[in-house]
Amino acid sequence: MTCAGQQETSSSEELGKEMHNFMGELYPICRSITGEGVRETLRAIQKRIPLEIHEVPSGTKVFDWTVPLEWNVSDAYIVNREGKRVVDFKAHNLHLMSYSVPVRKQMRLEALKPHLFSLPSHPDWIPYRTSYYKENWGFCLRHTDLEQLCDGEYEVVIESSFRSGSLTYGEIYLPGETSDEVLVSCHVCHPSLCNDNLSGVVVSVGLAEIMAARARRYSYRFLFIPGTIGSITWLARNEHVVSRIKHGLVLTGIGDEGKMTYKKSRQGNAEIDRAMTHVLRYSDEHHAIVDFSPYGYDERQYCSPGFDLPVGCFMRTPHGQYPEYHSSADNLDFVKADSLARSYARCLEALELLEGNQSYMNQNPKCEPQLGRRGLYRAVAGQNEKQTQELVLLWVLNLSDGQHSLLDIATRAEMPFREVRQAADSLLRCGLLVEVGKL
């Protein structure tokens, strides 16, 4: 391993741990699609990146939807006849179904049961349940605990509030050379669940930090929003800038140890689709590229037919395909620092690819230019060895006809983008290429 390689590994290791620590900080907060938990989360992010926090009043119409009342909880529990809290929101915020209405009553177990959710197949895990848009209440608990509940009376208390408050989301915009944008979006509405989606949150924060520190061809927009209603709200309030989004990624579930999964945008062959496919192909990662489907995360909204944005979704194991999904087992142990670091690295490579994916015109298009005279070609010829470096120069020259981007060239040449980008840089320095549009 080279010195540079060691350095990279160690910095990647550190970064993974750092992201995992931040996740540990955010884990205990009880988030939902509205409420104090989201605000607290965004304030924690604000300590790292200059996030703008937006508040959208309850009742605001956003396309076919309405921003719901703000929901907060102070306490929630079930007490048995002996006065013992048999289910206690304060012990784990997954115990309370999200958006449960206030309750205070005595109930027999029989009447209570339809409001109790457990996972018989994983009796020690607490499931995660929500009822955002239908008035309801419920508790989630370990199946082992559910089975030990005796018949009889229980006191059920939910001290939740619904008030005309607001939906809260965070946004950071990093202007670049052009107003064309790259969008990175993650949802911040899930309570104590790590892979879904504190993993997406901490990686997004890391990407925003590094992109903020770099020169950027593109402008970047990072969104930290409640799922579904958040992206709908953002799109409704920002219709005028939507057309600037040239590439986008929804980041979710990227901290588990499963193989990386890139789900293509609705367009299917957008530059971001080709960029992520390229990055994963030339990585060491086990991975899968899957077609768009209208089920999943906020790409559902970005890729709705009225927008049809080039936004894909980067995951590891897709939602619902790992047993820990939406349960208390999706915790700080389930997500690994190394998984976070490697997910971050692939995203960053994709952003770098987009930054560097330009199209050039060969300034000497008739026959090859004499590379030898420019120090770009070997002097003694006749050997048998593969001359990869020369080959990549020739590919860039041959396809720089204004019809091919560097990613097109890398794809056709079956070479890593990085090498193609370096070759283009050498040729630019010699004046053999000029960027398309800058002639």
Add this chain to the structure above:
Amino acid sequence: MTCAGQQETSSSEELGKEMHNFMGELYPICRSITGEGVRETLRAIQKRIPLEIHEVPSGTKVFDWTVPLEWNVSDAYIVNREGKRVVDFKAHNLHLMSYSVPVRKQMRLEALKPHLFSLPSHPDWIPYRTSYYKENWGFCLRHTDLEQLCDGEYEVVIESSFRSGSLTYGEIYLPGETSDEVLVSCHVCHPSLCNDNLSGVVVSVGLAEIMAARARRYSYRFLFIPGTIGSITWLARNEHVVSRIKHGLVLTGIGDEGKMTYKKSRQGNAEIDRAMTHVLRYSDEHHAIVDFSPYGYDERQYCSPGFDLPVGCFMRTPHGQYPEYHSSADNLDFVKADSLARSYARCLEALELLEGNQSYMNQNPKCEPQLGRRGLYRAVAGQNEKQTQELVLLWVLNLSDGQHSLLDIATRAEMPFREVRQAADSLLRCGLLVEVGKL
């Protein structure tokens, strides 16, 4: 099996038997490309559906062809020295080569032999031979019988007539909401052969009966015509309506037990091609989809370059690929009631698919509409189960952008058309879709 399932099976069974019985009625008739046999066949069909019978005079020019003289036979036989009929048209109408000229003479076996056809590889079967366009005569007989013919004199008698009569075909037109047409065509020129093509005839009759009883978006045209010269004649007389044919099927050889075969139209990706492919893919049938080739049945004419109609050919085992083909073994035993019933069912599904294959505009194209509020979405979220019904709704909404028909959506979503159609109906009821062209 559900009650409905049982009912369907039993009605399908009955239908198969019914079609097989009708075939039994038509089997003994000696058909050719002209003559009384075709007329008798069409009159039998007329008892079931209001067929219009057309007579086109001999000598009529139809493109590069001329309607031939009408051919009829009263008797044909070969008598040996002992006065015994060793070959007798009255015993089986395949014994006489179709369009044989009248003959009455004494011949030695040696001179007779070039006019005798048998199948050495299937010595008990009588072959089927024709000589429509070249003056000739011949007898077809079992190879076992041929081998027992002694040397010596035979009396050969063919009491056939060629007269300036007409070519006969049947046609039924069922008007629909639009003048756009679906064509179903089958040939009625073969004598006592069941799979080729009484199978196509009885299934076409069945389809005409059911479509006549239904509300139709498309108009339907069923043709019962002699092969080749019949379709050429129909096309020559109906050039002005040909452009109305939007989809078509030639039905032939659909009663054997072999796997279903759909041969695509010359266009190769016409809606009928995609419809039949979809229907067969989502059926339990063993099947094959094959590319167009200019050999086969009347699709040769419909798909000639001057017409290039979207007409495919639905078969089971393709012609020439089963030994019974064009021999007396293609009889009432060879064709099964169940095969007929299932061929009929697949055709009907394809017609239903065409009827229902509309394109819609999502009326809420920016972000998803709130399905929950319309009772189309589950209330308690978070579960792991596949939500197929919601998924199909989302697919229809996502792709209803005016560019995708429901079949396009079913194909991309990899779901049966029927489910996609049902989802579209739900969304139509909510006002979330409007048919393209009806905005």
Add this chain to the structure above:
Amino acid sequence: MTCAGQQETSSSEELGKEMHNFMGELYPICRSITGEGVRETLRAIQKRIPLEIHEVPSGTKVFDWTVPLEWNVSDAYIVNREGKRVVDFKAHNLHLMSYSVPVRKQMRLEALKPHLFSLPSHPDWIPYRTSYYKENWGFCLRHTDLEQLCDGEYEVVIESSFRSGSLTYGEIYLPGETSDEVLVSCHVCHPSLCNDNLSGVVVSVGLAEIMAARARRYSYRFLFIPGTIGSITWLARNEHVVSRIKHGLVLTGIGDEGKMTYKKSRQGNAEIDRAMTHVLRYSDEHHAIVDFSPYGYDERQYCSPGFDLPVGCFMRTPHGQYPEYHSSADNLDFVKADSLARSYARCLEALELLEGNQSYMNQNPKCEPQLGRRGLYRAVAGQNEKQTQELVLLWVLNLSDGQHSLLDIATRAEMPFREVRQAADSLLRCGLLVEVGKL
């Protein structure tokens, strides 16, 4: 084997031997990118075909390049202390690195070694090295000989000259019915190396001989040029005719026993690409079709983005993939007469395909014409046998709609081009086809 078959085989055998003999004549000549060796080679070719020999003065600017000084050698050797020539250009012209500058000096082995090239993995072979565009000198020798050189002083003599002369190339132009051209190009700059590229030279000569003797729809241009600088020079001097080149082949390395390799043009689906693919597919040859890459022979220049000509490269084992490549083992034994003959035959088939690949309009596009009446269809119908000859007639009629060339038809019908061509000829004789553009 038929008589015609025998004749063809024997004539092919003779032709192979003849080409191999000619190669033997050219083998000893010391060629380079300029100089007397090229002239001598072209004069030998001129005895067979009326080649025009062009001289382009040193210093001529050709696009980004300059025609170099002319290089010639009278002698070159290394003498040891005992006065023995341990390396001698006169023994094998590969011993001297091409374009070596004049040298005359005493050197110790240590100082000499950086100028000595050998192949340790093939110790008995002399490698081939060049230094055209960087001032340098060197000797190539067997590794066994290199290892026996004792320490001590050597006299090094290179009697080479660089003078303002010219670059020499040969060209023959065979006018055809149209000014549209087929280009055949081969490089003549390699010294005593047989596969690379006397094989290309002798096959090109053979093709020029036969095409000169035939009626031609296309005009033909054969180029015998030094690699790289030769094609650049030709293109620079002939920019005005380049657009006439409709198809082209670079011929190189077609005498070894490896499988045939066709490397597609940059366009990737040019007619020549489809023609060579078709020819090889319907041949008995082991072969591979590979995509264009900008490394290789003069197709690099013809396919540079400013020209993007439809020029592919026909090889057997690609350069660098056989150990004998660029060494003294690429000699008269390595190249086989039979390999030359078969490479020639495939090229000729491709040229014949291009000549015959016309597009026609079916004059009876509505329904099939009655082929029987024209003697093109069997009289007695009903048999089971495949009627290939009729099928090919039907394919040609069906697809002769002005959108399909005969090669398109052969490809779709999956039939050899020759049969499709013959069917078209039959139909032309009946007046059923008219060539597109001649209506």
